[in-house]
Amino acid sequence: MLAAQSDEMRTKGDALIRQADRLLCEIWNERMWADGEPIDPSPKVDQALNGGFSWLEIECSRCQTKREVNLAELPHVETTCIHDLATRLRCQRCAKGGKRPRATLLQLAIGRRHTAEVP
Ligand SMILES: [Zn+2]
Numbered sequence: 001m002l003a004a005q006s007d008e009m010r011t012k013g014d015a016l017i018r019q020a021d022r023l024l025c026e027i028w029n030e031r032m033w034a035d036g037e038p039i040d041p042s043p044k045v046d047q048a049l050n051g052g053f054s055w056l057e058i059e060c061s062r063c064q065t066k067r068e069v070n071l072a073e074l075p076h077v078e079t080t081c082i083h084d085l086a087t088r089l090r091c092q093r094c095a096k097g098g099k100r101p102r103a104t105l106l107q108l109a110i111g112r113r114h115t116a117e118v119p
Contacts, residue, residue: 017050018050018051018052020051021043021047021048021050021051022051022052022053023051024043024047024051025043025047025048025051025052025053025108028042028043028082028108029107029108032105032106032107033107036104036105039082039083039086039105040081040083041081041083042081042082042083042105043081043082043108044078044079044080044081044082045071045074045078045079045080045081045082045085046078046079048071048082048108049071049072052110053071053108053109053110054070054071054072054109054110054111055068055069055070055071055108055109055110055111055112056068056069056071056082056085056105056107056108056109057069057105057106057107057108057109057113058085058086058089058103058104058105058106059103059104059106060091060093060094060101060103060104061101061102061103061104062091062094062099062101063091063093063094063101065091065093066106067091068109068112068113069085069089082105082108083105085103085105086102086103086104086105087102087103089103090103091103
């Protein structure tokens with residue numbers, strides 16, 4: 001009986017945390033849409049994933065190429081904040097030319113909108 005109650009409370013708690021994480025992502029998105037800054041503070045990668053936002057849309061600050069990053073596929077970055085990714089995610093096209101421009105963060109997304117990765 002008490003165990004069932006505990007399970008029920010935990011399930012409700014998980015659902016609340018998921019809602020809180022989704023809200024964090026929505027707040028951050030609205031800031032990106034409005035001004036594009038400040039990017040800090042931002043949700044952590046695991047909060048974005050928990051909130052259902054699995055994709056991060058970025059744009060190269062140099063060549064303006066857009067791409068989407070699957071947050072779930074990033075290695076060992078569950079506690080990394082989204083804004084820290086701006087300096088870590090590199091444009092493949094510019095990297096070939098020896099440039100390392102930072103990424104402009106556009107928004108978190110639930111699904112993928114653009115289809116192809118830049119070859
Ligand atoms: Zn580029």
